[in-house]
Amino acid sequence: MTATTLKTRLLQLNCHFTWGLLEKDSDIDEIEERLHNQLEFLVSDYKYMVYNLLGYIKHLQSDYTESIANLDEAERNCLSTSNGTNCKLLVIYGNYAWVHYYLNQLEKSQLYIDKVNNVYKELKQTKDPKDIPEIYGEQGWSLLNFNRIYYEKAKVCFEKALKEASQDPEWNSGYATVVYRLVSFQAIKCADQQGELLKLLKRAVELNPKDSVVKALLGLTLQDLKRTQEGLKYVEEALEQAPNLPYLLRYVAKFYRRAGMIDEALCVLKTAVSLIPNSGFHHHQIGLCYRSKMFRKKNMANSGYQNQRINSREIQELIQKAIFHFEMGLELKKTHVYAYSDLANMYREANEYRKAEETFQKVLSFTNLRDEEKQEIHFHYGNFEQYDKKSEKEAIRHYKEALLIPGTFRDKRRCENALKKLAERKVTRDPTDASGFSLLGFVYKIQQKSADAIKCYEQALTLDPHNEEYLSNLCELKLAI
Missing domain, CATH: 1.25.40.10 (Tetratricopeptide repeat domain)
Incomplete structure (x- = not known):
């Protein structure tokens, strides 16, 4: 042949x-x-x-x-x-x-x-x-x-x-797992989909009670549905079943962290790292735990609780621990896109603005970013420009970049709110500033509120009659109607 x-x-x-x-x-x-x-x-x-x-x-x-x-x-x-x-x-x-x-x-x-x-x-x-x-x-x-x-x-x-x-246990577990992941990536979780996912996971657990990982996914889904205590039962049962299974420990830690049980999550993750020292995912999760502890300490300090000096020192220690584990996680898994935003934001907390800027620019240079990843990075980069570098112009650019990405992802609403606040502030600060009304029109256009968008662009054109961008957007909106 x-x-x-x-x-x-x-x-x-x-x-x-x-x-x-x-x-x-x-x-x-x-x-x-x-x-x-x-x-x-x-x-x-x-x-x-x-x-x-x-x-x-x-x-x-x-x-x-x-x-x-x-x-x-x-x-x-x-x-x-x-x-x-x-x-x-x-x-x-x-x-x-x-x-x-x-x-x-x-x-x-x-x-x-x-x-x-x-x-x-x-x-x-x-x-x-x-x-x-x-x-x-x-x-x-x-x-x-x-x-x-x-x-x-x-x-x-x-x-x-x-x-x-x-009735095959393995294929039921696989099916429930892939549906869990697909649902977890959605920006807005549909109640019907979560209900169907819950049925699939319960069936998988019934057919394959030895599968501790699927049992943990069931616990996390119950937690999403505000049934935390019920979910905790499955998670702890899974942990008792396989206390040294790294793939289980990551989900147990996630459940604990989201439930506010940060120390318990850290304990589980340290066990996981001892089993797989080169797991970038586990180091990233540890960083998230230290970040949660840091935010908790900051809230306590802002409320005047305990000694301010002690709180400040502890906050800085937690920031450095989070940075260490985020950096370690990215060293081990350079393709973990969301970890770059987490690291850049932690550099912001440490006032290391140059490192934050370099981190945002590095991840945005990746050629294979998915749309939801780009949107999240632009949102956080916009926050950095607005609140740390005090560059309103650059913040607007990043928020607009995020909103021009097609699809509805989890950071879209946050970008809309951030941009709308900036636009309203510009209009309030200077009612003769056409750019403020144009920006507000852009937000309404993204939100598909055509009537409000038209009013804003008309007002912008009144203030700046020869602006071709405003005129183009206005014509486009009216033609669409």
Whole structure:
């Protein structure tokens, strides 16, 4: 068989090489590290999926010796837990075929294509080979682990897997997890969606009571629904179940921190860091805890509570601790976009304005920022310009940049409010300042309040009749009506 003919057959296989997992969409080294941590800490019959994905990751790194070694482990692990079914081998054999193709070992590649076909022949005795939940489930799990931009695709895969195997604990856990993440990223959480998520998580916990991580996600969802005490029960049950599982500890710490149990959160996170010292995520979470303690101390100091000098010293210590862990987190995970805003804001608290500016500029220079990330950075950068550098002009520029980003994300409302306050202040300060009315018109236009926006732009044009920008916006609004 020629290489061209073989490639055509390889493209028909259902495996990591045909699932569209693109290297440019993720930090490959970070994924590899995370997968090795999963192998060390997770106790599951589904470790074969971790080895399988690692085999693909090693291909992306052009390390084919390690790629085959991981696929060997995947096959061994799979055979030891297969319970007589060969469905789980399909993806492994597909990956083998692709790796041997890249090694120019065409006969071995063909051999594994034949193995895939033989498994399909066996399956025809029992089920339609097009509807294999093991393939859909593993695809969903791989997409979930690769990058958040694949979450919607992962959700669809888990839905297909559950259509054929509705009682499977792993696919129920995967489906509930991906829906949890999708809902948590939304700017405005819909009550119906949260109610549906709660059902999915409860079902996943019932089918898979040993899955402590899903149990913690259930606790966090209950906390979102203002049922904190009920959620705490699940979180503490999960912690008792797996006290040394780093992936669980991050969610437990998040629950504690949001509940105001900062010391408990710090205790849990320090355990997590002792287990995985190179986890940028855990260091970032520790920084958030010290930030919460700092804000609490500042509120106490502002209320005149306790000794002012002692409070001031403790506040500075907490700021430095937060900065240390935010910096450490970014050193370990340079792609954690939101951590840059947290670090820059903490530099502001320490009056280190040059470092704050450099941090904002550094993250804005990233070429692969998502729209919601850009919006958040511009909002915080605007605050920095307005309150620390006292540059109203630059603050307005950043708030407007944020609001011109399409979509409704969590910082949109805050940008609207900040810009509206600035506009109203300009108008109050100088009623003849056309720019104040124009800015107010811009906010109303973003809010789709066309009548109010038109009035503001008309007033701006009255004060500055030859301004083409004001006239253009006014015409656009009137034409839209």
